[in-house]
Amino acid sequence: MNIDTPGDTIILGTKGGLRIPSTDCWNGSVGGPMKIYHEVCGLQTETVVPIINDHGPSLFDRKIRSFLDACKNGTPAPVPSSQIIYNQAILDGIAKSAKVGREVEIVIPEI
Amino acid sequence: MKQDRSLDAYKSIQEEKKTPRADRKLRIGFIGTGGIAHAHIRAYLHMPDVEIVAGCDIVPGRAAAFFKEFGLEGVRCDYKDHTEMLADPSLALDAVSICTYNRQHAPCAIAALKAGLHVLLEKPFTVTLDEAIEVMRAEKESGKILSIGFQPRFDENMKMIRKIVQSGELGKVYYVQTGGGRRRGIPANPAKTSFIEDETAGVGALGDIGCYSLDLVLHALGDPKPLTVSGYVSNYFGKDPGYVAYRGHGELADKFGVDDFGAGFIRLEGDVMLDFRISWAMNMDTPGDTIILGTKGGLRIPSTDCWNGTVGGPMKIYHEVDGQQTETVVPIINQPVNLWDAKIRSFLDAIIEGGSSPVPSTQIIYNQAIIDGIVRSATIGKEIEIEIPEI
Ligand SMILES: NC(=O)c1ccc[n+]([C@@H]2O[C@H](COP(=O)([O-])OP(=O)(O)OC[C@H]3O[C@@H](n4cnc5c(N)ncnc54)[C@H](O)[C@@H]3O)[C@@H](O)[C@H]2O)c1
Numbered sequence: 001m002n003i004d005t006p007g008d009t010i011i012l013g014t015k016g017g018l019r020i021p022s023t024d025c026w027n028g029s030v031g032g033p034m035k036i037y038h039e040v041c042g043l044q045t046e047t048v049v050p051i052i053n054d055h056g057p058s059l060f061d062r063k064i065r066s067f068l069d070a071c072k073n074g075t076p077a078p079v080p081s082s083q084i085i086y087n088q089a090i091l092d093g094i095a096k097s098a099k100v101g102r103e104v105e106i107v108i109p110e111i
Numbered sequence: 112m113k114q115d116r117s118l119d120a121y122k123s124i125q126e127e128k129k130t131p132r133a134d135r136k137l138r139i140g141f142i143g144t145g146g147i148a149h150a151h152i153r154a155y156l157h158m159p160d161v162e163i164v165a166g167c168d169i170v171p172g173r174a175a176a177f178f179k180e181f182g183l184e185g186v187r188c189d190y191k192d193h194t195e196m197l198a199d200p201s202l203a204l205d206a207v208s209i210c211t212y213n214r215q216h217a218p219c220a221i222a223a224l225k226a227g228l229h230v231l232l233e234k235p236f237t238v239t240l241d242e243a244i245e246v247m248r249a250e251k252e253s254g255k256i257l258s259i260g261f262q263p264r265f266d267e268n269m270k271m272i273r274k275i276v277q278s279g280e281l282g283k284v285y286y287v288q289t290g291g292g293r294r295r296g297i298p299a300n301p302a303k304t305s306f307i308e309d310e311t312a313g314v315g316a317l318g319d320i321g322c323y324s325l326d327l328v329l330h331a332l333g334d335p336k337p338l339t340v341s342g343y344v345s346n347y348f349g350k351d352p353g354y355v356a357y358r359g360h361g362e363l364a365d366k367f368g369v370d371d372f373g374a375g376f377i378r379l380e381g382d383v384m385l386d387f388r389i390s391w392a393m394n395m396d397t398p399g400d401t402i403i404l405g406t407k408g409g410l411r412i413p414s415t416d417c418w419n420g421t422v423g424g425p426m427k428i429y430h431e432v433d434g435q436q437t438e439t440v441v442p443i444i445n446q447p448v449n450l451w452d453a454k455i456r457s458f459l460d461a462i463i464e465g466g467s468s469p470v471p472s473t474q475i476i477y478n479q480a481i482i483d484g485i486v487r488s489a490t491i492g493k494e495i496e497i498e499i500p501e502i
Contacts, residue, residue: 003404007398007399007402014347014348042355046396101378
């Protein structure tokens with residue numbers, strides 16, 4: 001696109017709002033400190049949520065490890081399809097809606 | 112949208128300067144003499160070819176006090192409402208400024224047009240799309256000028272945004288994000304609740320400030336017709352008796368009957384998607400800048416604290432030069448223009464010259480259709496189609 005970013009991720013709630021800075025390419029990493037906008041004793045305040053410096057194994061090692069552990073131990077999937085189906089439904093819905101030029105309803109059958 | 116048009120085509124628009132004709136004074140009346148009527152009257156008082164002859168307000172004594180404030184003792188204002196004033200032939204009015212709260216826009220505009228008067232109607236156009244259509248029918252029947260009070264139209268920076276888009280500088284525009292608003296800014300206090308009560312306002316942040324962001328982008332794009340709207344509204348802050356800016360006046364929460372936040376996803380004619388959000392209160396500084404994405408360039412207009420029809424700082428165009436990603440800063444134009452004078456003058460000139468309306472209903476109807484569409488869509492929780500009948 002012809003712009004640097006279409007904007008930060010913001011999550012608005014009745015008690016607080018969270019701003020997650022957009023990175024160059026939004027790819028599953030947090031680009032910098034986040035901020036919570038909220039009231040303290042009636043005063044508008046901003047609380048910085050610092051970046052956590054994680055020195056553990058790489059994300060890919062963890063992804064594979066969690067999968068192997070679930071296979072070995074018979075525990076639930078670490079990133080289960082029952083969650084990601086909604087992600088897929090949105091991607092699919094955007095494509096379908098863009099094609100027909102109107103809103104589409106998402107129907108997921110009982111599985 | 113007109114593509115690849117030279118910027119020169121717009122120079123003439125900027126330069127037009129009219130000399131008022133003082134040979135006959137236009138006879139002006141006021142309907143509603145509350146807050147914003149003050150801005151109207153100050154501008155009229157700058158115009159040599161105007162005589163303010165009458166005014167009315169449904170609150171007894173308010174109109175008289177208003178004209179006294181400006182040292183205008185001779186103005187007729189002993190009317191109980193607009194109907195009585197419009198029925199007085201001795202006034203020989205040419206035009207009225209309608210400065211009533213939103214719910215009283217349509218009834219007063221229709222009555223004034225039917226009385227054969229030119230009308231300058233405050234924004235938002237109306238509360239509902241149906242009302243706006245009724246006003247347009249009355250306008251058509253009367254053949255009079257109806258101009259809607261969007262003074263940002265006369266701002267040189269706003270004009271620049273339209274010039275950039277219309278010049279083809281951005282190529283084909285396909286996605287627009289706009290809106291903004293305030294963190295804590297519900298316009299209400301115990302002495303003034305006309306913006307937050309359903310019976311007077313009918314619509315909240317959407318109509319109060321949302322209409323400005325919508326006009327900015329719609330007009331820049333050449334006033335495309337909205338086709339569908341998926342909308343959302345909420346009122347979590349307005350309905351909270353402990354809302355900090357009520358300063359202990361929790362009763363305002365009971366009176367609050369409109370939206371304090373609204374959002375919409377709007378399909379515009381010409382395959383453009385418009386993503387819009389507006390706030391009187393939210394837990395955030397800003398929902399982001401206005402961005403206009405095109406195939407050749409992207410425009411970023413910095414959001415201001417309160418999105419109210421001003422450009423908050425230099426804009427930026429993101430584009431390629433020789434395959435290189437570049438950013439071109441469009442500086443703020445420091446203009447000597449008094450927007451209120453320009454708004455009133457444009458209305459008067461249209462009357463004098465028998466010209467077309469400076470801010471015509473045929474454009475603002477789309478603004479109203481979106482606001483109305485967001486409210487309707489939010490109510491049913493589904494996308495709605497916008498239908499505007501032949502008028
Ligand atoms: N263009 C701008 O910058 C701008 C700024 C503020 C407000 N406005 C618009 O102006 C309108 C009025 O806002 P305000 O702040 O002046 O509100 P307000 O409540 O102070 O004034 C409205 C007045 O209209 C009177 N009124 C209502 N119905 C009437 C009728 N039928 N006949 C005669 N009088 C009647 C009310 O008694 C009141 O005095 C709103 O629609 C608002 O959106 C525009």
